[in-house]
Amino acid sequence: MKRLNCLKLFFTGVLLCGLFSCQNSRKGSAEVDFPREKTLYLAGFQWGDPNTFNPLSDWPAFPVGGNFNLMYEPLMVYNTLTGEMEPLLASSYEKTDDVISVMMDPRAKWSDGKMVTASDVKFTYEIGKQYPSAPTSFVWDYVATVTVDTVTDTTEEGRSIEKVNFIINKEKRNNPLVVMDFLQAVRIVPKHYFTSLLDSLNGEFSELQKLKIDKDPVVSGPYNLLTYSGEKIVLKRRNDYWGNAALYGNRLPKPEYVIHPIYKSNDAFSISLQQGNLDVSSTFIPRIWMKQKEGVSTWYKKEPYFVPAAITMLVVNTTRYPLSDSKFRQAMAAAVSYKDIRELAFSQYSPPLQPGLVMPFGVEEKYFAVDDVQKYGITYDIEKAKKLLAESGVKSVFGSDGKLSHMENSKGEKLPTLFIKSPAGWSDWEAMVRIAVQGMREAGIDVREGFLDASLYWQAMPNGDFDLLMHGPSVSVTPSQPWSRFEAVMSSRNWKAVGEKMNENQGRYNNPDSKDYNAAVDSLLRLIPTITDDDQRREAYRALNNIFMQDQPTIPLVYRPEQFYEFSTKKWTNFPTEENPYAPPQCLCFGVGTKSLWEIKSTAEQE
Amino acid sequence: MLKRYPTLRYILTRAGWYLVTFMVAVTINFYLPRLGTSNPVDIIMAKVGAGLDTEAAKEKEEAYLKEFGLVELDKSGEIIRNESGKPVRTPTWKQFRNYVLMVMKGDLGTSFLNYPKKVGDMIKEAVPWTLAIQIPTIVLGWIIGNVLGALAAYRRGVFDKIFMPFSLFISAVPYFAVGMILVYLFAIVWNIFPAVGGYAGGLIPTFSLSFFSSVIYHYVLPFFSVFLILAGGQAIGMRSMCIYELGTDYIKYAKWLGIKENKILFYMFRNAMLPQLTGLALSLGLMVGGALITEMIFSYPGLGMAVLTAIQGNDYPLIQGCTLLITVCVLVANFTVDIMIGFLDPRVRAAYGGK
Numbered sequence: 027m028k029r030l031n032c033l034k035l036f037f038t039g040v041l042l043c044g045l046f047s048c049q050n051s052r053k054g055s056a057e058v059d060f061p062r063e064k065t066l067y068l069a070g071f072q073w074g075d076p077n078t079f080n081p082l083s084d085w086p087a088f089p090v091g092g093n094f095n096l097m098y099e100p101l102m103v104y105n106t107l108t109g110e111m112e113p114l115l116a117s118s119y120e121k122t123d124d125v126i127s128v129m130m131d132p133r134a135k136w137s138d139g140k141m142v143t144a145s146d147v148k149f150t151y152e153i154g155k156q157y158p159s160a161p162t163s164f165v166w167d168y169v170a171t172v173t174v175d176t177v178t179d180t181t182e183e184g185r186s187i188e189k190v191n192f193i194i195n196k197e198k199r200n201n202p203l204v205v206m207d208f209l210q211a212v213r214i215v216p217k218h219y220f221t222s223l224l225d226s227l228n229g230e231f232s233e234l235q236k237l238k239i240d241k242d243p244v245v246s247g248p249y250n251l252l253t254y255s256g257e258k259i260v261l262k263r264r265n266d267y268w269g270n271a272a273l274y275g276n277r278l279p280k281p282e283y284v285i286h287p288i289y290k291s292n293d294a295f296s297i298s299l300q301q302g303n304l305d306v307s308s309t310f311i312p313r314i315w316m317k318q319k320e321g322v323s324t325w326y327k328k329e330p331y332f333v334p335a336a337i338t339m340l341v342v343n344t345t346r347y348p349l350s351d352s353k354f355r356q357a358m359a360a361a362v363s364y365k366d367i368r369e370l371a372f373s374q375y376s377p378p379l380q381p382g383l384v385m386p387f388g389v390e391e392k393y394f395a396v397d398d399v400q401k402y403g404i405t406y407d408i409e410k411a412k413k414l415l416a417e418s419g420v421k422s423v424f425g426s427d428g429k430l431s432h433m434e435n436s437k438g439e440k441l442p443t444l445f446i447k448s449p450a451g452w453s454d455w456e457a458m459v460r461i462a463v464q465g466m467r468e469a470g471i472d473v474r475e476g477f478l479d480a481s482l483y484w485q486a487m488p489n490g491d492f493d494l495l496m497h498g499p500s501v502s503v504t505p506s507q508p509w510s511r512f513e514a515v516m517s518s519r520n521w522k523a524v525g526e527k528m529n530e531n532q533g534r535y536n537n538p539d540s541k542d543y544n545a546a547v548d549s550l551l552r553l554i555p556t557i558t559d560d561d562q563r564r565e566a567y568r569a570l571n572n573i574f575m576q577d578q579p580t581i582p583l584v585y586r587p588e589q590f591y592e593f594s595t596k597k598w599t600n601f602p603t604e605e606n607p608y609a610p611p612q613c614l615c616f617g618v619g620t621k622s623l624w625e626i627k628s629t630a631e632q633e
Numbered sequence: 634m635l636k637r638y639p640t641l642r643y644i645l646t647r648a649g650w651y652l653v654t655f656m657v658a659v660t661i662n663f664y665l666p667r668l669g670t671s672n673p674v675d676i677i678m679a680k681v682g683a684g685l686d687t688e689a690a691k692e693k694e695e696a697y698l699k700e701f702g703l704v705e706l707d708k709s710g711e712i713i714r715n716e717s718g719k720p721v722r723t724p725t726w727k728q729f730r731n732y733v734l735m736v737m738k739g740d741l742g743t744s745f746l747n748y749p750k751k752v753g754d755m756i757k758e759a760v761p762w763t764l765a766i767q768i769p770t771i772v773l774g775w776i777i778g779n780v781l782g783a784l785a786a787y788r789r790g791v792f793d794k795i796f797m798p799f800s801l802f803i804s805a806v807p808y809f810a811v812g813m814i815l816v817y818l819f820a821i822v823w824n825i826f827p828a829v830g831g832y833a834g835g836l837i838p839t840f841s842l843s844f845f846s847s848v849i850y851h852y853v854l855p856f857f858s859v860f861l862i863l864a865g866g867q868a869i870g871m872r873s874m875c876i877y878e879l880g881t882d883y884i885k886y887a888k889w890l891g892i893k894e895n896k897i898l899f900y901m902f903r904n905a906m907l908p909q910l911t912g913l914a915l916s917l918g919l920m921v922g923g924a925l926i927t928e929m930i931f932s933y934p935g936l937g938m939a940v941l942t943a944i945q946g947n948d949y950p951l952i953q954g955c956t957l958l959i960t961v962c963v964l965v966a967n968f969t970v971d972i973m974i975g976f977l978d979p980r981v982r983a984a985y986g987g988k
Contacts, residue, residue, distance in 0.1 A: 060836075077746075083749070085680050167689070235749070253837055255838070285834060287932075480945060481671045481947055487679070488682075
């Protein structure tokens with residue numbers, strides 16, 4: 027019995043220890059390494075162990091990859107609200123048919139004190155020409171050469187400014203729109219730092235890509251990497267950031283630390299936001315209005331809560347009968363209740379869907395033509411779906427119980443059931459697929475859910491190994507929208523047969539070798555980036571969107587935001603919102619959204 | 634010759650069998666993930682290739698196939714292609730040979746999905762957390778469950794009548810449900826324990842008092858989420874074992890002889906414990922993978938999530954590294970228990986000693 031008593035004693039000890047420490051950490055908030063009132067917690071960009079912080083590797087961890095401007099910076103930033111380019115490493119740009127030029131900001135500096143110069147820009151781009159595995163290798167289909175001029179500044183006495191010219195590659199793509207994308211997407215890296223590293227590795231670029239660059243990296247941005255683990259990434263403010271003086275009137279960003287905790291389940295984001303342990307999150311949290319009383323907020327206070335920026339759609343494999351028939355595809359489009367998808371599957375996080383690929387709001391509103399959409403667009407209408415299905419020659423066969431059994435072609439042969447592939451466990455997409463299936467079956471179209479492992483999904487997509495597939499193409503909001511959305515859905519420029527990989531138009535719409543190839547689609551896609559006249563551009567988009575609506579190569583389901591932008595006002599306030607739109611709804615580290623870091627206010631400071 | 638040392642003979646025989654099991658397990662662990670049709674580079678390309686057009690994506694894909702040793706290379710390091718220009722894949726037996734050679738050198742390879750991170754580093758960072766949450770929970774749950782179970786069997790009465798249904802109930806609840814209920818009650822409703830993480834967000838791991846107290850504070854809920862269920866399950870098993878032992882002749886005989894109660898309890902406990910010991914070995918062996926649910930609910934640091942994403946993403950080197958670790962754990966735990974049983978159970982010695 028004595029032993030048992032010992033155990034009891036030990037057990038109580040553990041409990042007491044826990045309780046004691048709980049009290050302790052409640053009182054002793056001063057003991058933490060990062061004071062709460064000086065730290066901004068934001069999450070949702072890094073999942074799993076941070077792999078590397080090397081800007082020349084393919085998928086570095088937060089905040090090096092993606093459109094994050096905290097450590098490495100692009101030349102310009104694109105304001106997704108206004109559609110304007112704003113200055114960063116370059117103060118302005120000029121655009122002609124042949125060349126896009128930027129004026130470097132002579133005040134920009136690296137964290138080691140050296141100047142950010144045009145040679146850094148040239149290096150960042152040209153490393154992609156020299157080494158095909160570099161992240162900038164693909165720019166050379168769009169850019170022919172990068173040249174540098176030195177001009178004298180007229181406003182400030184005789185100061186010389188570097189001008190970087192991106193000569194458009196007319197032979198290959200001839201696409202100034204994508205070059206504009208590069209200005210805000212390609213992050214400039216320090217030439218002096220990487221050339222000396224490359225020299226020490228005898229010019230082995232693949233070895234350079236294996237370096238983690240996680241110890242005192244040379245950056246130009248307002249924060250730098252302090253420490254990281256599998257649990258979080260910690261960034262510390264650089265008080266000597268060049269932009270504080272040059273762009274923000276000698277002010278410092280408010281948070282001294284930016285911490286990105288790495289959570290393992292979606293619930294953790296929601297709980298942490300409500301408890302005030304997380305300030306900004308970019309994850310899908312259903313029914314966000316239930317969390318408003320806990321201080322969780324979004325861009326709009328009411329629905330749709332988020333700013334729509336991209337379209338989630340069903341990609342249709344147009345090489346398989348009956349999906350190859352545009353009447354059949356239209357019948358499917360008419361059978362989906364978009365209202366149910368928006369309200370039941372997507373928590374109303376989207377304005378009502380309009381037919382076509384042009385969104386009727388934001389920067390692309392000017393390309394939206396109401397008349398066309400009313401004339402050609404397909405909306406939810408089960409009776410119309412049945413009519414279109416009959417026109418396509420496909421007959422639905424119903425069983426004795428009144429339920430759909432299968433479909434037959436005009437010769438009376440049985441057609442196989444069609445499946446919608448979607449990654450298993452993506453619950454919002456699963457709900458959308460179920461609603462679509464329900465509607466289509468009601469209209470007599472034999473479709474079923476095909477949920478599968480995500481790895482098989484990613485494999486099926488480029489190979490065209492599907493009947494229908496859930497997909498959200500071209501999610502980032504860049505200067506090239508909505509062209510890049512049309513390109514991702516309709517282009518047959520890189521046509522490959524089913525079974526070989528195709529990175530856009532995975533539904534194999536508009537085969538260039540077939541007799542009904544519509545050459546207008548590809549020529550419009552080639553033409554739009556080069557058009558400079560606004561009216562002409564509007565007409566071209568109209569023509570393209572009309573073809574889309576008549577051919578229905580994919581079935582748009584719902585609008586989605588570029589990123590879910592949720593914030594808690596428990597520890598920080600003055601986040602950008604609809605009423606106070608000083609920056610776009612981007613999680614304070616992304617694109618123009620980064621400037622919010624200078625404007626938010628700590629609640630501790632206000633008291 | 635070893636007949637004079639039955640215990641040693643027993644241990645050596647077991648060791649031989651475990652070596653065979655180990656080699657079979659490693660081979661199966663290697664081949665199983667490769668049986669499916671999916672290809673790890675496709676998942677990487679889904680991440681990397683989004684903005685690229687088809688040709689650029691193809692080049693990148695081949696660079697990765699080459700880097701990961703999944704395609705055949707000629708002497709100059711160029712990819713060997715077949716007639717249609719597609720790279721020739723390295724046969725699986727060749728990959729297996731390379732893998733075994735690397736492991737013998739102590740290199741577990743580079744993770745595909747977390748490229749260029751080393752599998753060895755990932756395991757080294759995460760395993761201490763997994764062990765720290767799992768070993769105390771399993772061992773304490775086992776000890777306390779068994780003691781309570783034995784007591785319930787011996788004492789019967791009111792204690793048993795309350796304790797037994799409670800254990801049955803708690804052991805039937807899945808881990809995740811207990812975890813979620815604990816989070817809901819203690820973290821959300823009453824807000825006395827943290828819901829997320831292994832230590833406070835504002836800390837970095839150091840050898841300091843504030844860090845350790847934060848770790849203990851964050852330890853409470855994950856600990857109890859596993860401990861309660863484990864102890865309940867063990868108690869039920871131990872109770873029925875003990876009731877069985879209590880009905881055996883030797884206990885009756887001991888009672889008639891008038892041997893002291895504590896002594897009888899000890900005999901009973903010792904005999905009833907043998908099967909429970911095997912159970913302990915199994916749960917200790919499976920602990921590396923078993924922490925997954927605890928990790929997900931509490932976003933607790935550890936290896937479980939890495940194993941899950943590795944399997945979902947066909948990250949062969951990481952799957953192999955983790956399954957190797959699990960295999961070693963299971964075998965070592967079982968071997969230890971086998972040895973202990975060899976010492977505890979005279980029947981085993983007798984069987985190997987011959988007559």
